[in-house]
Amino acid sequence: xxxxxxxxxxxxxxxxxxxxxxxxxxxxxxxxxxxxxxxxxxxxxxxxxxxxxxxxxxxxxxxxxxxxxxxxxxxxxxxxxxxxxxxxxxxxxxxxxxxxxxxxxxxxxxxxxxxxxxxxxxxxxxxxxxxxxxxxxxxxxxxxxxxxxxxxxxxxxxxxxxxxxxxxxxxxxxxxxxxxxxxxxxxxxxxxxxxxxxxxxxxxxxxxxxxxxxxxxxxxxx
Amino acid sequence: xxxxxxxxxxxxxxxxxxxxxxxxxxxxxxxxxxxxxxxxxxxxxxxxxxxxxxxxxxxxxxxxxxxxxxxxxxxxxxxxxxxxxxxxxxxxxxxxxxxxxxxxxxxxxxxxxxxxxxxxxxxxxxxxxxxxxxxxxxxxxxxxxxxxxxxxxxxxxxxxxxxxxxxxxxxxxxxxxxxxxxxxxxxxxxxxxxxxxxxxxxxxxxxxxxxxxxxxxxxxxxxxxxxxxxxxxxxxxxxxxxxxxx
Numbered sequence: 001x002x003x004x005x006x007x008x009x010x011x012x013x014x015x016x017x018x019x020x021x022x023x024x025x026x027x028x029x030x031x032x033x034x035x036x037x038x039x040x041x042x043x044x045x046x047x048x049x050x051x052x053x054x055x056x057x058x059x060x061x062x063x064x065x066x067x068x069x070x071x072x073x074x075x076x077x078x079x080x081x082x083x084x085x086x087x088x089x090x091x092x093x094x095x096x097x098x099x100x101x102x103x104x105x106x107x108x109x110x111x112x113x114x115x116x117x118x119x120x121x122x123x124x125x126x127x128x129x130x131x132x133x134x135x136x137x138x139x140x141x142x143x144x145x146x147x148x149x150x151x152x153x154x155x156x157x158x159x160x161x162x163x164x165x166x167x168x169x170x171x172x173x174x175x176x177x178x179x180x181x182x183x184x185x186x187x188x189x190x191x192x193x194x195x196x197x198x199x200x201x202x203x204x205x206x207x208x209x210x211x212x213x214x215x216x217x218x219x220x221x222x
Numbered sequence: 223x224x225x226x227x228x229x230x231x232x233x234x235x236x237x238x239x240x241x242x243x244x245x246x247x248x249x250x251x252x253x254x255x256x257x258x259x260x261x262x263x264x265x266x267x268x269x270x271x272x273x274x275x276x277x278x279x280x281x282x283x284x285x286x287x288x289x290x291x292x293x294x295x296x297x298x299x300x301x302x303x304x305x306x307x308x309x310x311x312x313x314x315x316x317x318x319x320x321x322x323x324x325x326x327x328x329x330x331x332x333x334x335x336x337x338x339x340x341x342x343x344x345x346x347x348x349x350x351x352x353x354x355x356x357x358x359x360x361x362x363x364x365x366x367x368x369x370x371x372x373x374x375x376x377x378x379x380x381x382x383x384x385x386x387x388x389x390x391x392x393x394x395x396x397x398x399x400x401x402x403x404x405x406x407x408x409x410x411x412x413x414x415x416x417x418x419x420x421x422x423x424x425x426x427x428x429x430x431x432x433x434x435x436x437x438x439x440x441x442x443x444x445x446x447x448x449x450x451x452x453x454x455x456x457x458x459x460x461x462x463x464x465x466x467x468x
Contacts, residue, residue, distance in 0.1 A: 021240070033346035040277070041340060043287040043347035061240050067344065068460040069244055075468060076256040161342050162264040162426050162467020165272035177340060177348055 002217035007091040009214055011084055018081035021061060021073055026188055028060035028070035036185060040176030082153050101132045102142055108135045126205040148191050155184035261465040270394045274425035277338045283349045288415025291380035294435055299379055307419035316441035319366030326405060326419055332356035335402050343429040353423050354406035359397040370443040376422055377438035389433040389454040390445055391424055400425040428466035430456050
């Protein structure tokens with residue numbers, strides 16, 4: 001059996017491409033009004049809970065300030081991003097990847113097991129026993145696949161007036177559209193932090209094999 | 223070190239590639255297709271007459287930000303403002319049975335709709351205000367649309383960088399229950415910065431669709447011959463999305 005299913009690998013790289021475009025065009029859009037508010041409305045400095053820096057051209061798509069073109073990129077990449085995530089979830093549920101590899105087991109939640117897992121990570125020892133992922137990996141991937149990525153889509157819908165009638169209960173839940181916009185921003189940077197951790201851990205645990213396996217599929221350890 | 227070079231190269235490829243794609247005809251039509259899919263998905267998932275959220279008067283924001291044109295620099299407008307817009311006309315022309323020329327008084331005498339709604343600017347900010355005016359649907363029914371009618375174009379008194387502001391919407395948005403020609407904001411005649419004396423409210427789209435300083439409503443079969451053919455000032459100037467529900 002392959003270490004990574006073909007569906008996982010296709011989604012992984014498609015999703016990376018989408019996230020890069022969405023994040024960098026998002027920073028360009030942020031430059032149009034670099035303040036975040038809580039609640040339903042907000043437009044002045046005095047309403048803001050956070051004033052953002054102006055993100056430089058090398059961090060944005062396009063590389064100069066253009067709200068219109070950045071929105072074109074953002075709204076285009078949103079489609080493969082959202083459809084890709086839906087595809088991955090359907091496949092994960094159908095081919096048992098979710099239940100077999102990502103769902104945590106009760107015994108993993110016992111303190112000695114958690115402590116052993118943490119200690120191993122702190123020693124940079126990434127060999128794990130049974131199962132494909134250890135508890136910390138399951139939690140990280142679970143949060144990304146179940147909270148951060150769907151959260152990006154839901155908060156994106158929540159700031160779009162055209163689709164608002166459909167998602168109004170969610171907007172009410174977070175106290176308004178400007179809260180949605182703040183959350184969209186917070187979730188985006190949370191994903192960026194995940195990306196840094198993810199890349200760092202790959203670099204620390206046989207990066208050549210990890211990259212090769214995510215492209216070719218690799219082989220499961222016997 | 224090598225890895226850093228690869229990363230820098232990848233970054234340059236993304237940026238360079240993006241610029242190439244955006245400037246190409248194929249890239250442009252891909253953007254347009256994505257915009258149409260969003261438009262269709264919104265219509266399909268919410269229904270064409272689904273209402274934008276309406277709020278309680280207590281939620282009105284303490285002021286209402288003005289953006290884009292905040293005044294009209296012509297002697298005619300200054301004079302109109304001086305006499306309380308008593309002679310202001312809103313014309314209804316194009317593919318209609320009865321072209322109209324309406325005064326503010328005519329508009330005030332029509333049945334009014336008052337709605338407390340949130341205004342979302344494409345830049346990202348929002349403000350809440352109470353808008354009052356007749357439904358656009360009523361004005362259009364009064365004029366009587368001809369069968370070829372497809373779009374409603376809004377002509378404005380303001381210019382930005384030397385070009386006249388205009389906007390357009392389709393008939394579904396034109397006949398939406400919350401689409402009104404507003405003459406009051408929070409119970410007072412519209413302030414100049416918010417589009418005095420008349421502005422469109424099309425509540426399920428972003429702020430640049432809400433044309434201000436309205437002088438004319440034109441019913442057309444196609445947007446191709448209006449302006450540069452993309453359906454609005456910002457759409458022509460900077461390729462903003464014509465469908466601004468997202």
